[in-house]
Amino acid sequence: MTVAPAPAPLISIRELTMAYGPVVIQRDLNFDIGRGDIFVIMGGSGCGKSTLLKHMLGLVAPAAGEILYSGESFTRASAQQRDAIRRRWGITYQTGGMFSAMTLAENVALPLQLYSAYSRGEIADIVAYKLALVGLAGFQDYYPAEISGGMLKRAALARAIALDPEILFFDEPSAGLDPISSRLLDDLIFELKESTGATVVIVTHELASIFAIATNSVYLDATSHTMIDCGDPAYLRDHSQQAVVREFLTRGGSLAKTAQTRSPEHE
């Protein structure tokens, strides 16, 4: 599934101001996310990363500005148009968002039953495959309450990728995972992007992930309530004009610069 390059960027954020009531979380956000990017939203805790994601998903309306998908306004789209766009997305939420009354298999099967052309038997195969991809083969009949937090994150990922989505949104997918699972998850995200041409928008604090897979990023600052830099994180780490960003990307300067470098093939 290769995708022809489009003239307009896949996602554009224009003059976006986000607020909960009178409290402005972030203002004047302007950036583009290109097709095939692995785009990281960075920033300290509470700066508004999840909020930005919720705006991009249309779960919260912007206080000002708009969000465009392939050059078309998503903010001003009708509910029907939004649903059509959303069908091409896969999303994981910060706290899981798995349906607790369904088994893992039923959770993953739900989007397939709703929107795919697969038969019942095929759906079972696809579900087995998606669960195996995230390392949960054999856990089909477990309920979300019966598996660990890290497994829950991976199960949520399996549900997000059920329909081979065009855009994947992840809110801190590797938080709470051990380093090996976290690494596997990075591999998986990268593989999905490579093999299906998906675009990935991801909120993460994991420097290893950021340098391993990210191709572009934005940094939201909690004190000035706006974005203070954007670009390739490997470049920002060494050349950002903002000391805060350099510090964030070197974990307060303690991390050796050479430790985590993106391999050249990913450039």
Next chain:
Amino acid sequence: MAFPGPIPYTLAIPDKLPTPMSDAPAGLRLARQNDKDALLELSGGWVQGSKAADFASLREQLQPGTHTRLLIDGTALGPWDSTLVAFLLQCHNHCAQEGIELTTRNLPPGAERLLALATAVAPHQQPAASRGSWLAGLSPRQLFGKAVGAVRESLAFTGEVSIALARLVTGKSNTRFQDFRHFAYQAGPDALGIISLTSVLVGMILAYLGAVQLEQFGAGVYVANLVSIGVLREMGALMTAVVMAGRTGAAYAAQLGTMQTNEEIDAITTLGVSPVEFLVIPRILALMAVMPLLTLYANLLGIVGGGVVAGGMGISPLQYISQTEHALAVNHLAVGLAKSVVFAALIAVAGCRAGINSGRSSAAVGQAATEAVVTAIVYLIVADAAINILCQQLHI
């Protein structure tokens, strides 16, 4: 045993099915190269809707006794998505199970890597706790076991509540007064609207019922006695309790069930605080404090409601009031209020027990709320009957 050359095995794709992204239809062909080796050739577009992945019939063709090696060839593959990799994974699992050696040739590199990722972790073997069929749940043994379990659970919970109450009395409890106040407010002033409506209507219903009968004897004015005694002893407390069971009992179950789901109850336990002391006691006490007041209010409005109907039937307000004064007796009022305290305890215990013992899913929380209301209403009716019999014996 030798096979007469390769056996073609092709799954044709019906034309009517949508093949959104494929130019050539998906196909697979199993050929036997010799006794031991099998070659599986995949061709065309393996995408959603292409209906190619019929693994079941392929499984029959692959005999574990004869075949020891399977080569999957993807040279002729067109576009692909999860359909292909899901199929490959089925092949992989089957081969691993039957001891067939699986090799691949010319598969799309992306699919190859995804397959490697999907097979990196060995499948989990131990099955989830068996759920059984729904029919098994109807067997007498299961039903009896369930009933015994429920009774035991109720007793255990009642015991815990008693211990917590004892600790409260001795001042060693972790119950917080601010919680009590909060729940008392929720159960009390917030419920006034619905209680007003139901009690006025109950008073009116009683008055209608009585007036029609009493007028036949020319004793219409005694409708006041009927209404005041009926409301004070019985209907005021019972109707308030039924409304509160649906309103507050269900809310308690849902609150505690959600806390169970969010591991909040675990957090409280590990803080060294008994969830019963911290969560259940304030709720029970709040409801027990508020229900008699609500009942008093309901009694008043019930009598007013009866008066409205009586007025419509030609009994003057003055007559109604003086007749009510005659009928009013402390024992009727006391019986009603005593009932309301008992009812409050039953509702709160039923609600909290259902919530604390709730499972950890949205469906389980719903079940807990249902259970809270159903058990509370059963308790109410049984307790009401018991109290009435007791009063009869004691001539109260």
